[in-house]
Amino acid sequence: xxxxxxxxxxxxxxxxxxxxxxxxxxxxxxxxxxxxxxxxxxxxxxxxxxxxxxxxxxxxxxxxxxxxxxxxxxxxxxxxxxxxxxxxxxxxxxxxxxxxxxxxxxxxxxxxxxxxxxxxxxxxxxxxxxxxxxxxxxxxxxxxxxxxxxxxxxxxxxxxxxxxxxxxxxxxxxxxxxxxxxxxxxxxxxxxxxxxxxxxxxxxxxxxxxxxxxxx
Amino acid sequence: xxxxxxxxxxxxxxxxxxxxxxxxxxxxxxxxxxxxxxxxxxxxxxxxxxxxxxxxxxxxxxxxxxxxxxxxxxxxxxxxxxxxxxxxxxxxxxxxxxxxxxxxxxxxxxxxxxxxxxxxxxxxxxxxxxxxxxxxxxxxxxxxxxxxxxxxxxxxxxxxxxxxxxxxxxxxxxxxxxxxxxxxxxxxxxxxxxxxxxxxxxxxxxxxxxxxxxxx
DNA sequence: AATTGTGAAACACTTCACAGCC
DNA sequence: GGCTGTGAAGTGTTTCACAATT
Numbered sequence: 001x002x003x004x005x006x007x008x009x010x011x012x013x014x015x016x017x018x019x020x021x022x023x024x025x026x027x028x029x030x031x032x033x034x035x036x037x038x039x040x041x042x043x044x045x046x047x048x049x050x051x052x053x054x055x056x057x058x059x060x061x062x063x064x065x066x067x068x069x070x071x072x073x074x075x076x077x078x079x080x081x082x083x084x085x086x087x088x089x090x091x092x093x094x095x096x097x098x099x100x101x102x103x104x105x106x107x108x109x110x111x112x113x114x115x116x117x118x119x120x121x122x123x124x125x126x127x128x129x130x131x132x133x134x135x136x137x138x139x140x141x142x143x144x145x146x147x148x149x150x151x152x153x154x155x156x157x158x159x160x161x162x163x164x165x166x167x168x169x170x171x172x173x174x175x176x177x178x179x180x181x182x183x184x185x186x187x188x189x190x191x192x193x194x195x196x197x198x199x200x201x202x203x204x205x206x207x208x209x210x211x212x213x214x215x216x
Numbered sequence: 217x218x219x220x221x222x223x224x225x226x227x228x229x230x231x232x233x234x235x236x237x238x239x240x241x242x243x244x245x246x247x248x249x250x251x252x253x254x255x256x257x258x259x260x261x262x263x264x265x266x267x268x269x270x271x272x273x274x275x276x277x278x279x280x281x282x283x284x285x286x287x288x289x290x291x292x293x294x295x296x297x298x299x300x301x302x303x304x305x306x307x308x309x310x311x312x313x314x315x316x317x318x319x320x321x322x323x324x325x326x327x328x329x330x331x332x333x334x335x336x337x338x339x340x341x342x343x344x345x346x347x348x349x350x351x352x353x354x355x356x357x358x359x360x361x362x363x364x365x366x367x368x369x370x371x372x373x374x375x376x377x378x379x380x381x382x383x384x385x386x387x388x389x390x391x392x393x394x395x396x397x398x399x400x401x402x403x404x405x406x407x408x409x410x411x412x413x414x415x416x417x418x419x420x421x422x423x424x425x426x427x428x429x430x431x432x
Numbered sequence: 433a434a435t436t437g438t439g440a441a442a443c444a445c446t447t448c449a450c451a452g453c454c
Numbered sequence: 455g456g457c458t459g460t461g462a463a464g465t466g467t468t469t470c471a472c473a474a475t476t
Binding site: 011012014015016018019041042077078079080082084086093094096097098100101102106108109147148150171172173174178180182188190192194195196197198199200201202203204205206207 | 227228230231232234235257258293294295296298300302309310312313314316317318321322324325363364366387388389390394396398404406408409410411412413414415416417418419420421422423
């Protein structure tokens with residue numbers, strides 16, 4: 001029982017398992033092996049078994065994993081079973097796209113508020129969510145019990161936004177701004193920097209003389 | 217000289233160094249130590265030195281790194297010095313946002329084409345780039361010398377799009393669709409799955425009884 | 433004196449291989 | 455017989471610590 005510390009990489013794979021489990025369940029298959037999950041996720045079966053074992057023994061030896069049971073347990077582990085509310089800060093191109101994108105796809109992670117500092121945008125709607133002013137952030141986050149946030153504002157504004165979010169009770173942030181956010185407050189920050197993704201991708205484009213591609 | 221194989225994680229840090237170097241350079245500082253880079257990037261100074269050493273000895277002992285020189289070298293290593301062209305496939309919310317986002321920010325990674333399969337969108341413009349039909353993908357990619365692509369289409373369409381891209385000569389893909397893409401062709405794929413990011417983020421939201429947060 | 437570049441040690445994560453259980 | 459759960463081995467990445475260099 002006394003669990004080992006769980007690698008962040010393992011946590012990041014859980015939603016992938018969850019998605020596949022739900023696909024499998026939708027096909028009325030109620031038991032699945034780690035080998036089958038491996039085939040459908042691209043991860044190795046050992047890794048899947050090890051990841052799941054961090055959280056408990058959910059399988060049956062000789063049989064496999066009950067899809068319904070495992071899917072429910074993973075939802076619980078991730079905290080998705082009760083529904084999670086997210087605030088989006090920044091209603092520019094990216095913030096709007098992220099809000100729309102998620103509203104359409106995931107009822108278990110619900111966009112519960114959108115904020116912007118630009119008064120021209122305030123009061124307008126993204127799907128059916130009204131854009132609120134930053135001044136109301138604390139109140140709305142607290143009132144609606146929002147615990148996660150997406151930062152989609154320009155770099156220079158990001159740090160201040162992060163502070164406001166944490167002060168309002170946000171515990172986990174998905175940061176799309178290029179600014180590194182390290183407050184000495186207890187908040188989990190996951191950074192996704194699109195410029196950096198694109199720039200590092202460029203490394204893998206051959207151009208003849210620049211480099212010797214890894215091993216091959 | 218005979219270089220060790222370079223970890224992907226190290227490559228992904230290079231653009232961060234590049235950004236900070238350019239900030240430092242903009243402030244007319246022309247030498248910077250690994251300790252200072254560490255302070256400004258959040259990575260450790262040893263890691264920075266090791267990352268840079270994978271590609272050569274760019275520093276001067278007792279002094280530090282010449283900002284201009286190192287910035288130029290990193291641009292070359294990443295292949296950004298000549299400008300890199302990217303195609304965006306999928307002109308929905310996300311594709312449009314990504315195209316706009318990048319056009320505004322990064323002249324060194326240039327959005328050179330946008331594709332969609334919806335004839336209602338074709339011919340319309342995102343900033344000053346016309347949306348082209350999928351049918352023209354191969355020709356345009358080849359003509360304009362585009363080597364990288366962003367996939368921003370729904371999951372089910374992603375695999376076919378990826379195949380078309382690779383056939384057209386694309387060597388590196390940033391995939392925002394939930395589909396895993398593994399063609400047995402020589403292409404580098406970086407996946408960013410926003411649903412998965414949000415769902416795994418939820419794990420780090422405490423809710424009292426669900427779990428014991430890692431070590432602390 | 434200061435700071436890089438780098439082997440060696442430590443740590444983290446993945447894969448192997450098989451005992452345990454259905 | 456088949457498949458999970460898991461210690462042990464292997465691999466990859468980070469940190470340490472210091473010799474080399476200016």
